[in-house]
Amino acid sequence: MTQHKELVEPPSKTKVLLDEKFRGWDSGQVFEHLKKNPPPKGKGGGDSMDEHNWADAQSMSEDDKKELEKSIEQAIRQGSILAGKLKGTTARDIGAIPEPKVNWREELRDFVQSVTAGRDASTWRKPNRRWLAQGTYMPTPYAESIGSVVIGIDTSASISQADIAGFLAEIKQITETMPPERIDLLYWDTAVAREEHYMPGEYGSIVTSTKPVGGGGTDPRCVEEYVQKMHTPPEFVLMLSDGYVTDWPKFTVPTLWAMTTDQIAPNAINIKIK
Numbered sequence: 135m136t137q138h139k140e141l142v143e144p145p146s147k148t149k150v151l152l153d154e155k156f157r158g159w160d161s162g163q164v165f166e167h168l169k170k171n172p173p174p175k176g177k178g179g180g181d182s183m184d185e186h187n188w189a190d191a192q193s194m195s196e197d198d199k200k201e202l203e204k205s206i207e208q209a210i211r212q213g214s215i216l217a218g219k220l221k222g223t224t225a226r227d228i229g230a231i232p233e234p235k236v237n238w239r240e241e242l243r244d245f246v247q248s249v250t251a252g253r254d255a256s257t258w259r260k261p262n263r264r265w266l267a268q269g270t271y272m273p274t275p276y277a278e279s280i281g282s283v284v285i286g287i288d289t290s291a292s293i294s295q296a297d298i299a300g301f302l303a304e305i306k307q308i309t310e311t312m313p314p315e316r317i318d319l320l321y322w323d324t325a326v327a328r329e330e331h332y333m334p335g336e337y338g339s340i341v342t343s344t345k346p347v348g349g350g351g352t353d354p355r356c357v358e359e360y361v362q363k364m365h366t367p368p369e370f371v372l373m374l375s376d377g378y379v380t381d382w383p384k385f386t387v388p389t390l391w392a393m394t395t396d397q398i399a400p401n402a403i404n405i406k407i408k
Contacts, residue, residue, distance in 0.1 A: 231303050231341055235407045236392065238304065238311045245370075245390055245403055246280055246312065281369035282316035286357040288375035289348025290323040297394060298346050300407065301374040304392060308372075309337035318368065323350040324380075326360050351380065358383035373399070374407075 287301050309317070317337070319330040328347040332340055354373060361371060370388040377397025389402040398404050 225345060225347055231299050231306070233303065235300065236304055236307070236405060238308050241405055242308070242312055245388070280312060280314045282318065282366070283314040284318045284320065284357070284361055284364075284368040284371045286320045286322055286354065286371065286373045286375075287346065288323070288352065288354070288373070289321045289327060289346050290352040290378075291349050292352065292376055292378050293348075297376065300394070301392075302341050302344065304374065304407065306341055309340065313337060314369070318364075319344065320357055320360060321347050322354065322356050323348040324353040325350075325356045329360075352378055353380045355381055355383045358385055361385060361387065373402075 285305060287298065289298065305319075313334050315334070317332040317340075319332065319340070320326050321328040328345065330344060352375075354375065357371070357373065361367065367387050370390060371385050373389065373391045375391065375393050377391075377393040377395045377399070382400055384401065389399070390405065391399040391402050392405045392407050393399075394407045396406065
């Protein structure tokens with residue numbers, strides 16, 4: 135099952151601290167600043183930073199320092215995410231590509247029919263289930279091809295390496311099941327962090343050539359804005375996400391959301407990646 139981390143709103147009594155002076159600093163700069171400028175003592179004589187011993191920190195091994203820097207960076211990133219202000223530019227690892235979780239041949243059939251009117255054929259290999267209910271044996275329609283497709287992959291901080299690998303596995307199966315005429319692949323968080331463009335002869339290399347980027351908050355309206363600016367609109371938009379978004383976009387083209395959670399996108403077809 136695809137792993138994901140859920141972003142939840144902090145309880146009403148929880149204070150989320152975000153010091154703007156650290157914006158744009160990397161973890162090493164923050165670490166050095168805190169060593170040279172230790173926070174003041176808290177009430178009762180205890181240190182407000184859990185009594186970190188900076189003398190001991192200086193004698194830490196390189197591995198320990200890297201681990202501590204990673205923890206600090208994650209804490210700063212999480213605070214920015216909760217504030218809803220961070221745009222990610224971090225390259226995201228993919229890892230091993232798992233088996234796809236969605237039967238896209240089944241899921242896409244009816245959806246694609248609604249957006250490829252006039253370019254359909256039919257097959258008698260499977261009877262049309264809608265007509266069977268009325269006692270009539272008719273062929274099932276299918277699309278010989280679909281036009282250009284925009285695929286938006288959520289690379290916000292709540293998306294894990296396993297999630298990204300899982301999303302790419304679904305895309306791989308789509309290209310093998312019903313290849314579009316063109317794919318515009320977008321990686322997004324609060325902005326479109328990277329765009330890649332593929333034609334049919336290049337689909338086999340998507341998994342090995344793609345470079346996911348992101349790691350900030352989650353606002354899919356950036357994909358909506360991207361589509362609005364396209365000279366030729368796509369036949370449909372496919373969004374892959376965990377569904378923990380700030381605001382849902384309002385696409386003017388047919389939209390299919392495939393999500394790892396039970397979130398439901400309005401005005402769209404929704405598929406759960408189990």
